[in-house]
Amino acid sequence: xxxxxxxxxxxxxxxxxxxxxxxxxxxxxxxxxxxxxxxxxxxxxxxxxxxxxxxxxxxxxxxxxxxxxxxxxxxxxxxxxxxxxxxxxxxxxxxxxxxxxxxxxxxxxxxxxxxxxxxxxxxxxxxxxxxxxxxxxxxxxxxxxxxxxxxxxxxxxxxxxxxxxxxxxxxxxxxxxxxxxxxxxxxxxxxxxxxxxxxxxxxxxxxxxxxxxxxxxxxxxxxxxxxxxxxxxxxxxxxxxxxxxxxxxxxxxxxxxxxxxxxxxxxxxxxxxxxxxxxxxxxxxxxxxxxxxxxxxxxxxxxxxxxxxxxxxxxxxxxxxxxxxxxxxxxxxxxxxxxxxxxxxxxxxxxxxxxxxxx
Ligand code: FNR
Numbered sequence: 242x243x244x245x246x247x248x249x250x251x252x253x254x255x256x257x258x259x260x261x262x263x264x265x266x267x268x269x270x271x272x273x274x275x276x277x278x279x280x281x282x283x284x285x286x287x288x289x290x291x292x293x294x295x296x297x298x299x300x301x302x303x304x305x306x307x308x309x310x311x312x313x314x315x316x317x318x319x320x321x322x323x324x325x326x327x328x329x330x331x332x333x334x335x336x337x338x339x340x341x342x343x344x345x346x347x348x349x350x351x352x353x354x355x356x357x358x359x360x361x362x363x364x365x366x367x368x369x370x371x372x373x374x375x376x377x378x379x380x381x382x383x384x385x386x387x388x389x390x391x392x393x394x395x396x397x398x399x400x401x402x403x404x405x406x407x408x409x410x411x412x413x414x415x416x417x418x419x420x421x422x423x424x425x426x427x428x429x430x431x432x433x434x435x436x437x438x439x440x441x442x443x444x445x446x447x448x449x450x451x452x453x454x455x456x457x458x459x460x461x462x463x464x465x466x467x468x469x470x471x472x473x474x475x476x477x478x479x480x481x482x483x484x485x486x487x488x489x490x491x492x493x494x495x496x497x498x499x500x501x502x503x504x505x506x507x508x509x510x511x512x513x514x515x516x517x518x519x520x521x522x523x524x525x526x527x528x529x530x531x532x533x534x535x536x537x538x539x540x541x542x543x544x545x546x547x548x549x550x551x552x553x554x555x556x557x558x559x560x561x562x563x564x565x566x567x568x569x570x571x572x573x574x575x576x577x578x579x580x581x582x583x584x585x586x587x588x589x590x591x592x593x594x595x596x597x598x599x600x
Contacts, residue, residue, distance in 0.1 A: 264355055265362065268326040272333070274478040275540055276547075283471030283518040284497035287590035288527040291583040296572035303565045307576040309534045310439050310464040310512050312401070314377060315345040316561050317576045318525045321466075321516050321537035322349035322381035322404050322443070325356070331365025336546040338372035340553035344561055349379035349404045353394045354386055363397060370399050379404045379441065384428045385419065388435025395438050403436045404466070405429065410447040410495060414479040414488045426460065433461045443537075444468030446475050446517050447495030451504045451597070454511055464512045466537055467505075469498035472518030473540045499590055502531035504597045522563035526571070529579035
């Protein structure tokens with residue numbers, strides 16, 4: 242999986258402790274390599290609401306709650322799946338879980354299959370539930386693992402939902418990555434059937450096209466995080482872990498979250514979440530305008546977590562207050578009303594959307 246690398250390989254490959262050590266090292270490496278990436282312009286910059294100077298409503302009148310599948314979340318953004326598996330990443334999860342609890346923000350763990358294969362790492366994941374017993378917690382696992390493993394991750398975290406990540410673009414570049422993808426549809430189906438909680442299928446940064454959304458809906462999925470290009474770039478991260486760095490040309494491969502939202506079909510019946518390059522509360526609002534129920538944030542909240550508990554709590558509070566303020570500026574009283582905002586779609590995003598048949 243995404244940090245999970247070859248989640249399907251596990252400890253059963255006979256390499257034993259050495260494999261587990263390198264796997265743990267990769268979790269720490271992913272944090273360091275993600276943090277080294279500069280935060281850039283992306284397709285969210287091509288999404289700008291039309292301003293109407295007399296349209297604003299009272300900030301206090303804005304209701305930030307949002308419906309996601311069968312769930313109601315207090316805020317329309319969440320801490321996306323990142324980490325766990327080592328001492329350092331357990332600390333990050335602990336700080337994020339405390340902030341999630343204090344501000345009422347849903348939170349996902351990183352890929353937890355390492356905890357199934359090496360139970361000594363489990364506490365770096367279970368801390369998420371321990372620190373936040375009543376909050377909305379999502380587990381995370383990579384496609385290709387068994388339905389039973391998915392259920393074990395859910396039980397380990399006492400999770401309310403399970404994020405199931407699709408990451409072929411990462412696996413291809415990852416030196417130790419997966420090479421067999423043909424079983425993935427069946428795997429999604431098995432995990433949806435056996436997880437015991439709703440499954441949220443997400444990409445790790447290459448996007449989920451309209452066609453794939455349709456396939457997922459047919460497989461019984463109800464919530465999809467389109468996880469697009471434009472934020473943390475896992476092709477780049479894995480490429481920099483290769484000796485020869487052959488895949489540098491893949492930078493920017495895939496579709497952005499704004500594009501995936503624009504091309505989505507209302508009739509699919511899916512509830513869509515958006516992530517990948519959500520840099521600010523304004524990007525959250527832009528995602529809501531394009532029809533997302535909520536926006537997922539990884540890198541920016543990782544930075545808050547590294548600064549410690551107080552900064553993380555204050556940071557999440559500030560995001561919540563800013564999203565509320567921006568919706569008031571647009572005269573939007575509920576999250577679902579955001580999609581009625583008039584919006585300019587410009588630049589390369591507009592061109593790509595047109596090429597995908599969106600007018
Ligand atoms: C991730 N991401 C990720 N996703 C996932 O489904 N399982 C995982 O284990 C991880 N691991 C992970 C580690 C680190 C350090 C980062 C920064 C990210 C991907 C994450 O959920 C998200 O899809 C991308 O990071 C894009 O969002 P941002 O970072 O641009 O907000």
